[in-house]
Amino acid sequence: MATREIVTLGHPTLRQRARKVTRFGPEVQQLIDDMIETMRAAPGVGLAAPQIDVRERVIVVELPADEEEGLPAELYAFVNPEIVKASRVTEEGEEGCLSIPGYIGEVERSTEIVIRGQDAQGRPLRLKARDYLARIFQHEIDHLEGVLFIDRVTDPSKIRRITAEEAAEAVGEVAEAAALMS
Numbered sequence: 782m783a784t785r786e787i788v789t790l791g792h793p794t795l796r797q798r799a800r801k802v803t804r805f806g807p808e809v810q811q812l813i814d815d816m817i818e819t820m821r822a823a824p825g826v827g828l829a830a831p832q833i834d835v836r837e838r839v840i841v842v843e844l845p846a847d848e849e850e851g852l853p854a855e856l857y858a859f860v861n862p863e864i865v866k867a868s869r870v871t872e873e874g875e876e877g878c879l880s881i882p883g884y885i886g887e888v889e890r891s892t893e894i895v896i897r898g899q900d901a902q903g904r905p906l907r908l909k910a911r912d913y914l915a916r917i918f919q920h921e922i923d924h925l926e927g928v929l930f931i932d933r934v935t936d937p938s939k940i941r942r943i944t945a946e947e948a949a950e951a952v953g954e955v956a957e958a959a960a961l962m963s
């Protein structure tokens with residue numbers, strides 16, 4: 782595994798639609814492994830392949846452990862992810878992005894979604910996600926369309942600056958509507 786460089790706002794790949802993966806196997810697994818390592822090193826709770834300048838439809842998501850609730854960390858890797866159901870109920874919450882360091886903003890997202898996709902071998906995956914996990918998946922899948930959270934912020938006054946320290950802390954705060962770095 783290796784960490785890769787995360788590209789930031791202004792890099793053209795962030796604004797392009799990523800290609801569907803059609804060949805599965807060790808190369809896709811290698812990409813996923815590198816993305817997990819890069820996400821953890823950042824640190825972040827999600828990463829999409831375009832963020833490491835790979836124009837393919839691959840995302841990784843890691844929900845940190847919730848020690849208060851006694852819940853272990855949850856790690857997901859999806860190839861060709863698609864939201865097949867999204868609740869009409871939405872909620873505003875703070876999001877950040879590893880490709881837009883230093884800023885967070887309030888974004889409205891569905892509170893419940895169903896995601897379909899594939900694993901590194903091309904086997905079908907399906908997941909129902911709620912709340913914070915659903916928010917991370919929506920943020921990552923947006924990246925595959927070249928969409929960034931700043932595009933979805935309803936009001937520019939809802940974007941604010943944060944320090945690197947605040948950003949690192951936010952990754953651990955799952956219970957609250959914590960800023961999401963992905």
Ligand code: NI
Nearest residue numbers: 878879880963
């Ligand atoms: Ni992001």
